[in-house]
Amino acid sequence: IAxxxxxxxxxSxxxxxxxxxxxxxxxxxxxSVQSKLARQTIAPYSASKGGVALLTQGMAADLARHGVQVNALSPGYFATDMNRALVEDDAFNxxxxxxxxxxxxxxARELRxxxxxxxxxxxxxxxxxxxVVDGGMTAVV
Incomplete structure (x- = not known):
């Protein structure tokens, strides 16, 4: 959360x-895509990112009259050094x-x-x- x-x-x-x-x-x-979807074993992460999505909406409502725009970017799963263990995990991959x-x-360049x-x-x-930039993940069941 911190x-x-x-x-x-x-x-902000x-x-x-x-x-x-x-x-x-x-x-x-x-x-994160986890602001829209839950996955086993990462409930605290999903809760924190869901909070970011709602913080974004609240800030947008408060700040629009001052000319300040507030939006969020929610990446899906990107092959990065931070995710290397998941990328290399055959079952997860x-x-x-x-x-x-x-x-x-x-x-990651696809976020630009x-x-x-x-x-x-x-x-x-x-x-x-x-x-959401997620290759369509949140668009399907």
């Missing part, structure tokens, strides 16, 4: 006054590939488009949203 949720709250408390004084700003919180409509792990969109003027009327 790393995944409270940290975003405290950083630090940067929001300058944004509201300026009358503009963009905050992009990092949530098989589950993930079969569970994800794209039939593969994501590449969503981040650029949220950070740019192209999203000037987007606030309180949780953009």
């Amino acid at each position: 790393s995944n949720l409270s940290s975003m709250f405290y950083v 408390r630090f940067v929001v006054p300058g944004m509201t004084e300026r009358g503009s700003g963009k905050i992009i919180n990092i949530a 098989d589950w993930l590939v079969n569970r994800t409509p794209a039939h593969r792990w994501g590449d 488009g969503a981040l650029l969109f949220l950070a740019s003027d192209a999203s000037s009327f987007v606030s309180g949203q949780n953009i």
Whole structure:
């Protein structure tokens, strides 16, 4: 909770006054596909990321009148050094590939488009949203 949720709250408390004084700003919180789906053995992680999604919505509601947009980016499963053990776990890898409509792990570079969109003027009327980049995982049962 401290790393995944409270940290975003405290950083926002630090940067929001300058944004509201300026009358503009963009905050992009990092949530997770686990903010929309639960998986066995990681309930605390899912709860923290679900909290990020709702913190994002609450902040968006509070800050929109000050010209500050708050959104979240929710990555699915990406092959990174942090996930190396899961990538190399044959059973988990098989589950993930079969569970994800794209039939593969994501590449971290595939997050750039969503981040650029949220950070740019192209999203000037987007606030309180949780953009999921997950190869279709949350779109299917």
